[in-house]
Amino acid sequence: MGDLVRFPRLVRDASDAPPLPLPLPAPAEAPAPLEGTVLPRTEVPDAADVASLPARIIEHVIAVRDSEQSAAIVVRGVLGAAVTVGQGWHSWLVRAWDALTMGVHRRQIRAAEAMGDRLLLAEWVERKQAVADRRHARLMDLPHMALGLAKLTAGGLAGSGVLMLGTSTLVWATGAGEFLTVPKAVGTVLRWGFDAVAFASTPALMAAPVALIWAAWREGRRRGTAPSWLATAADADLDITIDETTIARALEALRIPQITAYLKQGLPITYLTTARRDGRGTHAVLRLPAGVTAEQIGKRRAALATGLYRAAKEVWPTTGGEAGILDLWVADKGALAEGAGPYPLLADGAVDVFKGVPLGKTLRGDAITAPLMERNTITGGMPGQGKSSSARVILAGASLDPTAEIRIGVPDSNFDFELFRPRCSRYVMGAEDEKIEQIRDDLRELYTEVQERGALLIEHQEPAVTRKLADAGIGLHPLFYLLEEAHIAIQHKTYGKEIAELLIGIVKLGRKRGIHLIVSTQAPTKDSMPRDVTRNCSNGVAFAVGDHVANDALLGQGAYSAGHRATELIPGVDKGTAVCKGLTGERSDIVQVYFISIAKGRDELTPIITRSMAAITARGTGVPGKGRPAPQIETARDLLADLDAVMADEPIPAADLPALLAAHAPRWTPYKTLTGKALREELAALGVKVPSTANKWPVSPEAVREALSRRTASEDAS
Numbered sequence: 001m002g003d004l005v006r007f008p009r010l011v012r013d014a015s016d017a018p019p020l021p022l023p024l025p026a027p028a029e030a031p032a033p034l035e036g037t038v039l040p041r042t043e044v045p046d047a048a049d050v051a052s053l054p055a056r057i058i059e060h061v062i063a064v065r066d067s068e069q070s071a072a073i074v075v076r077g078v079l080g081a082a083v084t085v086g087q088g089w090h091s092w093l094v095r096a097w098d099a100l101t102m103g104v105h106r107r108q109i110r111a112a113e114a115m116g117d118r119l120l121l122a123e124w125v126e127r128k129q130a131v132a133d134r135r136h137a138r139l140m141d142l143p144h145m146a147l148g149l150a151k152l153t154a155g156g157l158a159g160s161g162v163l164m165l166g167t168s169t170l171v172w173a174t175g176a177g178e179f180l181t182v183p184k185a186v187g188t189v190l191r192w193g194f195d196a197v198a199f200a201s202t203p204a205l206m207a208a209p210v211a212l213i214w215a216a217w218r219e220g221r222r223r224g225t226a227p228s229w230l231a232t233a234a235d236a237d238l239d240i241t242i243d244e245t246t247i248a249r250a251l252e253a254l255r256i257p258q259i260t261a262y263l264k265q266g267l268p269i270t271y272l273t274t275a276r277r278d279g280r281g282t283h284a285v286l287r288l289p290a291g292v293t294a295e296q297i298g299k300r301r302a303a304l305a306t307g308l309y310r311a312a313k314e315v316w317p318t319t320g321g322e323a324g325i326l327d328l329w330v331a332d333k334g335a336l337a338e339g340a341g342p343y344p345l346l347a348d349g350a351v352d353v354f355k356g357v358p359l360g361k362t363l364r365g366d367a368i369t370a371p372l373m374e375r376n377t378i379t380g381g382m383p384g385q386g387k388s389s390s391a392r393v394i395l396a397g398a399s400l401d402p403t404a405e406i407r408i409g410v411p412d413s414n415f416d417f418e419l420f421r422p423r424c425s426r427y428v429m430g431a432e433d434e435k436i437e438q439i440r441d442d443l444r445e446l447y448t449e450v451q452e453r454g455a456l457l458i459e460h461q462e463p464a465v466t467r468k469l470a471d472a473g474i475g476l477h478p479l480f481y482l483l484e485e486a487h488i489a490i491q492h493k494t495y496g497k498e499i500a501e502l503l504i505g506i507v508k509l510g511r512k513r514g515i516h517l518i519v520s521t522q523a524p525t526k527d528s529m530p531r532d533v534t535r536n537c538s539n540g541v542a543f544a545v546g547d548h549v550a551n552d553a554l555l556g557q558g559a560y561s562a563g564h565r566a567t568e569l570i571p572g573v574d575k576g577t578a579v580c581k582g583l584t585g586e587r588s589d590i591v592q593v594y595f596i597s598i599a600k601g602r603d604e605l606t607p608i609i610t611r612s613m614a615a616i617t618a619r620g621t622g623v624p625g626k627g628r629p630a631p632q633i634e635t636a637r638d639l640l641a642d643l644d645a646v647m648a649d650e651p652i653p654a655a656d657l658p659a660l661l662a663a664h665a666p667r668w669t670p671y672k673t674l675t676g677k678a679l680r681e682e683l684a685a686l687g688v689k690v691p692s693t694a695n696k697w698p699v700s701p702e703a704v705r706e707a708l709s710r711r712t713a714s715e716d717a718s
Helices: 047-051 055-101 103-115 118-173 181-223 233-237 244-253 257-264 294-299 301-307 387-399 418-423 433-459 486-490 496-509 531-535 548-555 605-619 639-646 654-664 676-685 701-717
Strands: 004-006 037-039 270-278 281-287 315-319 325-331 357-362 367-370 377-380 405-410 426-429 479-483 515-521 539-542 577-581 589-593
Touching (some): 055 181, 103 118, 244 270, 294 315, 387 515, 418 426, 418 605, 433 479, 496 531, 539 548
Parallel strands (some): 377 539, 479 515
Antiparallel strands (some): 281 325, 315 325, 357 589, 539 577
């Protein structure tokens, strides 16, 4: 920037201004010069100083800045273009030298030697020898080819002369013209041809250097990268072709010592799958140099993206079949900016939950349908990354099936699912203790319904709920229960333990009975989410998470070590993108989940719910499950009476009794998690002493019945 002029502060207070002479002088045609101090380049005025200057001075300062910035852009642009052209020429020379010296074969031979692969080494040595033999044969054939071309040329000229002589003689003999008429005509045609070539050659020769420079510039852009100090604002939109060369350059730019040393030896990267088009981007699978893992590359995803001229969310390095195999997918520039696009059922369309619901699109652009029946879903991730939005998308699809019942429990105060309220048969929202208690009661009811549905399936001799049974109106319709922010309910000091036990029972038994449990959580750890819940959720949707523990809780044990890592998603950058399991035949998919807005003024969910209610009305039924009396739920059991019922005359080890009690009272959840130690403690409180005989702690049926008799007598006496 050139030198700027600092002007004295303008007087703004009228009391400070000197008196003006009257009458006022007429305005001058040109502005009067202003005095000021010339500042050096380093002392640039800040925004407040510039704002206080007269408009014409501000315009001058901006003009100085713009002109100097424009000049710098032009200089950098010219230098950058020159460097790119030079890189293009260098690329051509390298490729020509490679072709001349069989450079590709030599590098592959060195790579095979470095890997110690004798079979591959022998194959490439044989290929190199075959190419050399073919070249030698062609060189030996050159004299014969030249002689044949000379003979062909001479024969053509002789034949043309004989033809022209015969034609001239015929023309002279028939009186059609003179003997030289034909040679003159041929000469005229030849002159026209030479003149045309001469005329066209001038612009062709003038355009040739321009075309050559343009071609070199394109080659330089494809093969090289200009220095960063030559970058201009326009370079932000620069794109390059993603191929084996650009991938190798991007890997080299990571400055991983093993990769740098490997490429310095001139050894090529081994591609198991060469770079090829795949959906909205390019896919390649390559073997990394020894000592480098795909996990290392994944951790430097953002740096790798800069070398490929892509945003971080457009580059996805994952682990292939081995730790040293990099499975790389690179999106076309800007292809992922729109996300998954609009939800496909916004305006119209219905859903059959037995066929699944729309969830989103893979990075390659393929639509993903989430299967629901005979499954359960867990979705989670850091706050604000899309877990609640994904649950909303699943429920929006389910609501468009008029046979599906929806229940929602939100142990927090938020608006995320409030618009589903008219479509729900049960809806609880709030962080108060009574709301958590109501969620517990709803889960009790749902667990009881699991048992009732099991009896119905036995009655209809079916192993699982089908579409036919769902439409029969016998109480086997699809039922979806969402527990949002599940960790809050599970960690509640009063009701959390029972809620966790109920979730385990429902997720294990409900899927074949038409019940789909959706668990949404920020923190899927062993303390906030029972492992038996995460293990039995076949659908996993993992947004950005902080560590491998949360990753494996959402995607299954061992997912992180196998390379299926939501830890590689960048919070904020990859918002709305999740690593999903169980949705397709793949072990995992990276999915951009649809977004359904619930914001005021841009509410996209209410029209969906309205359509859903209209479909239910047209079907002639009410909202599924709404208004139906709740099943009878046991609120208490008599432990002594139950033990009396399950025990015969012989003592039974305490560890064996919980299973007998659970079979006797299958709807009583506490029996399902009861242990032998806990049973002994409860019996001690009831006055039944359990001896530690042979460390088996046998429970005597006589002792149980005596305690039962004492209690009965005490009750009668009172």
